[in-house]
Amino acid sequence: MGETYDAVVVGAGPAGSAAALVMAKNNLKVCLLERGETPGSKNMFGGTVYRLPTAELVPAFWEQAPLERPVVTEELWFLDDVSAVKFGFTALQFARPPYNKFTALRPAFDRWFADLAVRAGAKLYTSTLVQDIHWEKVGLTGRRAAGVVLEDGQVIEANVVILAEGAAAFLTQKAGLRRSIPPSQLVLYAREVLALPAATIEERFHLDPGEGAVLGFVGFPAGGIIGKGGIWTNRESVSIMVGGYVNQLQAAGYSLPALLVRFKAHPLIQRLIGGAESLEYQAHIIPKGGFDNIPQLVAPGILVAGDAALMISGRRGSDLALLTGQYAGEAVVQAHAKRDFSVATLSAYERRIQESFFLSDIKASRHAHTYYATHSDADLLLTKALNSTMLEFFRVDMETHKEKRQRIITKLKSMQSPAKTLRDLWAGLNNWGVF
Secondary structure, three states: OOOEEEEEEEOOOHHHHHHHHHHHHOOOOEEEEOOOOOOOOOOOOOOEEEHHHHHHHOOOHHHOOOOOEEEEEEEEEEEOOOOEEEEEEEOHHHHOOOOOEEEOOHHHHHHHHHHHHHHHOOEEEOOOOEEEEEEEEEOOOEEEEEEEEEOOOOEEEEEEEEEOOOOOOHHHHHOOOOOOOOHHHEEEEEEEEEEOOHHHHHHHOOOOOOOEEEEEEEEHHHOOOOEEEEEEEOOOEEEEEEEEEHHHHHHHOOOHHHHHHHHHHOHHHHHHHOOOEEEEEEEEEEEOOOHHHOOOOEEOOEEEOHHHHOOOEOOEOHHHHHHHHHHHHHHHHHHHHHOOOOHHHHOHHHHHHHOOHHHHHHHHOOOHHHHHHHOOOHHHHHHHHHHHHHHHHHOOOOOOHHHHHHHHHHHHHHHOOHHHHHHHHHHHHHHHOOO
């Protein structure tokens, strides 16, 4: 391994493998390092693979990638104790090419994606922990990254280091490019994969064979704090997830595994997952710091991509990681062609990010976490208001329509002002994206 490379990439998730693939396809000598036993073994998402961003790098990837189901149905449930208000959409055209998005399992998908980079010429090393950046002095006081230092002290030299190390971003912080993110801007998720026969999944989620669904939940799953739950249908399993802000979980004294057990026991959730067998359990932290906490993306000899760069917008994270990895790889290819690895040249990556659609979305929702810090009851009250309204609306009684309407309005006003309900809804849409 003690060779000199054009680039070394830390992390073989979507961002790192995308960067390695782009550079290897352009004949650069690339080293891809992964701390897990295999790519994806340390990673977690619900999860969804988006067709258009992935096809930008790997056209018609669905013909070879280990995907689970094309998603045709998406729903948002405002889940109360024994009822739910549901909003959803089904598009049958999403079940055929060119598709929209797919459910997937990270271990299988990440292994496949990293293997594409290997087949293009990159060298992959797993179970490899990077301890530090290898620095080279520049002038009297300057320095530039010239590779990485492994846990055993071995140095791998490279012209450029791409940090795609995930949300914890140990190296990014150690290099002084990202500050520590407070617990109020970190979301902790627990995820479990449950085995169910394909026919059972299709019956319970109202799908034709091979079709997939994604369900998002607010209200009940997080037990009164700001958080959410989700269910993703795989071929013969479902992924179920619940999470909330770390500071609120701590303040409420909640155990994340207990929240997941509570969510799974809900009578409406039981109708979807009843009888399923647990296959695996994981927990993972995702930064929700938003625009104001985006780190320095470019430094002498360094580019930061993916979750380490806080490129997360609502529910979208894996596809933005892939895109930032692609952009970083292309910037290094350009620098290699010029034989100029200065910040001025590598900053083509940062300019690409600044011009992207997703940075505009991240910037637009930059104050969502501030609202939730002072309105931690928003999800719960909104869920209660919607379920109470629908319960009264659909209940058959002996009143006039006018009397029923007035009673509903009076009950809603007693819970919170209509203006606050609208503000809660708006903040929720900004915070979670579509869901």
